[in-house]
Amino acid sequence: MLIGFIILGGEAILSYKALPLSKEVKKLIHLILHAIASVLGAVGIYAAFKFHNESGIANLYSLHSWVGLGTICLYGIQWIFGFVTFYFPGAALTLRRDALPWHVLFGLFVYILAVATAELGFLEKLTFLQSSGLAKYGTEAFLVNFTALVVILLGASVVISAVAPAKVESPVGYSPIERE
Amino acid sequence: MLIGFIILGGEAILSYKALPLSKEVKKLIHLILHAIASVLGAVGIYAAFKFHNESGIANLYSLHSWVGLGTICLYGIQWIFGFVTFYFPGAALTLRRDALPWHVLFGLFVYILAVATAELGFLEKLTFLQSSGLAKYGTEAFLVNFTALVVILLGASVVISAVAPAKVESPVGYSPIERE
Numbered sequence: 331m332l333i334g335f336i337i338l339g340g341e342a343i344l345s346y347k348a349l350p351l352s353k354e355v356k357k358l359i360h361l362i363l364h365a366i367a368s369v370l371g372a373v374g375i376y377a378a379f380k381f382h383n384e385s386g387i388a389n390l391y392s393l394h395s396w397v398g399l400g401t402i403c404l405y406g407i408q409w410i411f412g413f414v415t416f417y418f419p420g421a422a423l424t425l426r427r428d429a430l431p432w433h434v435l436f437g438l439f440v441y442i443l444a445v446a447t448a449e450l451g452f453l454e455k456l457t458f459l460q461s462s463g464l465a466k467y468g469t470e471a472f473l474v475n476f477t478a479l480v481v482i483l484l485g486a487s488v489v490i491s492a493v494a495p496a497k498v499e500s501p502v503g504y505s506p507i508e509r510e
Numbered sequence: 511m512l513i514g515f516i517i518l519g520g521e522a523i524l525s526y527k528a529l530p531l532s533k534e535v536k537k538l539i540h541l542i543l544h545a546i547a548s549v550l551g552a553v554g555i556y557a558a559f560k561f562h563n564e565s566g567i568a569n570l571y572s573l574h575s576w577v578g579l580g581t582i583c584l585y586g587i588q589w590i591f592g593f594v595t596f597y598f599p600g601a602a603l604t605l606r607r608d609a610l611p612w613h614v615l616f617g618l619f620v621y622i623l624a625v626a627t628a629e630l631g632f633l634e635k636l637t638f639l640q641s642s643g644l645a646k647y648g649t650e651a652f653l654v655n656f657t658a659l660v661v662i663l664l665g666a667s668v669v670i671s672a673v674a675p676a677k678v679e680s681p682v683g684y685s686p687i688e689r690e
Contacts, residue, residue: 391646
């Protein structure tokens with residue numbers, strides 16, 4: 331679920347902005363990457379329920395599961411809305427123009443929720459391991475916590491890249507290659 | 511810490527935008543509310559260490575504490591930066607204009623981190639209670655989880671209000687009171 335929603339989802343967000351391709355191709359890459367992320371997320375949920383059921387652990391009681399399920403539902407709604415509005419059949423030009431800022435805002439909200447869910451997951455799993463005897467300041471604990479910090483930094487980079495202006499003015503004084 | 515960083519911090523963010531007062535007064539309210547939030551946060555940290563030390567619980571091993579300490583440090587840096595740049599002594603006009611979007615972006619990042627820390631705190635505390643016998647689907651568990659969801663919705667409202675355009679064009683067809 332980390333690979334799906336955080337890494338592929340982040341790549342999907344950035345791909346639309348950063349790739350030097352035509353708008354149509356970028357749109358296709360954007361929606362395919364998000365679709366793969368959703369499928370991986372669905373597999374992850376299936377695996378979580380299967381593991382819980384086979385180990386006799388209760389389902390859907392923790393904040394991680396609540397926020398996570400909400401995130402995945404919103405992710406799916408956002409994907410369908412984006413597909414129908416911007417890809418096929420595609421809405422009228424004025425509606426697309428009005429809908430785009432909301433698509434970006436809601437998309438970033440869902441992405442931040444996904445990062446928050448991942449953080450909750452790191453904390454929950456590590457707390458379970460520590461309550462069954464894992465050292466609180468041990469190597470494993472540090473590995474999990476530092477991974478969680480890296481995920482926050484990755485998420486912040488994706489959001490900042492997404493909201494930053496697409497083109498920075500080239501410096502006036504020195505510019506080795508003239509950009510258009 | 512919830513009252514400080516999430517509620518007062520959110521009020522501080524919104525006050526600058528929403529109050530119908532002069533820029534100087536809004537700025538003062540903005541920085542005083544953030545200062546109160548920081549002081550409440552510092553009291554919260556002191557209480558957490560005191561409680562841990564007196565109960566013989568280890569300090570600073572969990573993701574909640576790591577992300578939380580980072581958030582508070584960034585909150586303080588952001589406050590000092592904002593005070594020096596925009597209030598006293600105040601930077602040059604061009605620097606203030608260039609710094610403002612970064613102040614907003616960094617401020618929202620820190621606010622989102624504070625909300626994420628609160629979520630981690632809800633999950634961690636409830637997990638401890640549940641591992642010492644609290645019912646997984648009991649009233650207390652639902653109370654904590656729903657409070658956590660309300661905090662997410664509050665945080666989202668604050669961020670959306672902060673990034674939304676300050677003035678919406680009044681409708682052309684029907685407008686009971688003419689706005690300037």
